[in-house]
Amino acid sequence: MQFIEKIGIVLATYNPNLEYFEKQIQSIKQQSWQNWVCHIVDDCSHSEYQVGIKKIIDNDPRFICHFHSHNLNHYYNFERGLKYCAQDKSITAISLADQDDIWHEDKLKILLKKLRSQKAVLIHSDLELINSYDQTIHPSAWDFEGRKPHKLSHDLLLLRNVVTGCSVLFCTSLLTDVLPFPPQNKISWYHDWWIALVASHRGKIVHIHQPLVWYRIHNANNVGVLKDSGKIHCEFLILCRKKFKINGNSYLVHRDFSKAFYRRFKRELNEIGYTNPFDDRKLDFGWNILKLLYKSLLVGYNSEGAALRIGILKLIFDIQRSYRIILYHCLKTFRSYYKNSQ
16 A cells, blocks of 8 residues: 655644635645645634634644644744644644645645655745735745745855745654744744754755745735845845834844754754854954855855845944953953052
């Protein structure tokens, strides 16, 4: 008897637009790859939305609803969903779903076939951008944002995520390293960024330029898309809109995210002499991040603007730190001189 792989789908919900949600559910039901189970992980939606979710599912046993009494935010909600998949040993690959998108009917079939034929640990596809009325905004999210995911490496991925969660399929073997998610007091990075980073360290990531998801853009999106995201002119326009007000949060997010990566794989990274370009313990004044800018430019990763922004923030961070160090030593010297002069 031929073995047919079972795919686990994690669909995270929170007060979903029920019209969009129903379209997503229908697109999952219509998948040409039919051996799947979908864990709907609800993050404490209001009761009327929970009732609506149950009605749309209509007792289909392939959908397992998990309604929670505490809101954890989307990051930890996806972690809950992955833990449900980890309990089912018959699941061999995992896909992630948002509550308001629409899947291509061959999405799971295409991704799984390519995942296995390429002996990869994770695969993801392009996305077609649609609006609230299912009308196409742009046929390719990758082209719209200037993404070049096939140029990806784990250090460039630390700089900028180019893997969208709702387009991925990955091996369950990754769960050992993915779970638990690195803790965050304030949600600063997303589940798909972490999963992609782990996958880039563990094995091969495959990129399919064919859009397999209709990615809906509307006002309630947690994460949207931005034309030419990561490029220098885009960063400049954003800075203009903010009236050139600069805060260091962007650097701190990358610093903390890279630290989480290092803590998870410390022994292995030390063995290969890994150097964290976002390390705040070294006074490099942004030099290592600027080297990432050069690498991005050299390979065509299209994230030079992000690297420049974060590098400047690291420069400011190190100047402030240098000032504090110099001030500390000056005060220490003065106190010593004053004490000896008595």
